[in-house]
Amino acid sequence: MRDITPASGIKIKEYLYSTEGKELDSATIDASAVSTVDSDSKKYLNKGVVLARITSPVAASGLVGPYSSTASDGRQSTANIVGINDTFADLSDGDKEVGVLVRGTVNEDQVEFNGSVGPHTELTKGYFRTSGLDILFK
Numbered sequence: 001m002r003d004i005t006p007a008s009g010i011k012i013k014e015y016l017y018s019t020e021g022k023e024l025d026s027a028t029i030d031a032s033a034v035s036t037v038d039s040d041s042k043k044y045l046n047k048g049v050v051l052a053r054i055t056s057p058v059a060a061s062g063l064v065g066p067y068s069s070t071a072s073d074g075r076q077s078t079a080n081i082v083g084i085n086d087t088f089a090d091l092s093d094g095d096k097e098v099g100v101l102v103r104g105t106v107n108e109d110q111v112e113f114n115g116s117v118g119p120h121t122e123l124t125k126g127y128f129r130t131s132g133l134d135i136l137f138k
Contacts, residue, residue, distance in 0.1 A: 010038045012088045015048030015110035016101075017138040023103035024086055030054055031091040033065025033075065043091040050113045051100055053080040063095065069114050078127045084111060084135065101135065108137040 016022065033054065034045050045066065052067040054060045055074030064082055065075050074080050084106065087098035108118035120137065128135035 010044065010046070013046050013048040013110050015084065015106050017105040017107045017136075019104070021104055022101065023134075024099040025083060025102050026097055027051060027064040027082055027100045028062070028095050028097045029085075029089055029091060030060055030063035030065050031094050031096070033063075033071075033073070034091050045085055045089045045091060045098070046112075047085055047088055048106070048110045048112055048117075049085045050111065051082050051085050052077065053082055055080065064100075066112075067114055081127055081133070083133060084128075102132065103134040105136045105138055111137070 029045055029051070031043060034043055036045060037043050050067040051064045052075040054063045054065055057073070060073065065071075065073075067078075067081060068075050070076065083100035083102045085098055086101045089096045089098050108120055111118055111120065113120055113124055118137070125137050128137075
């Protein structure tokens, strides 16, 4: 990963409220599903972004990207949410494997869901209390 400098205009989010009980999984981000760029035109995905599984096209199945209600590749389904990105990822050179928070406590105002940073609704918070996820918001 390249160094991020103040000149790049990027601030890496510290979205975790506590590391107690933190549990991570891993996933590979589909670089084509990410549109965020810094002042150097490098593509990146910050920590604290909600990730969802890509299910279509079949060639991309198994990859993840930021949850988006307007996507048409599977990321628009709340049932496909896999967790919260825990790795600042430089995707300028393609897909990257990242850590994904599946259990822990987060700062609500640092978590990005569907392009918006908290506060989040109780309905939204409920998507993170499932059989596969145990994430609390503070």
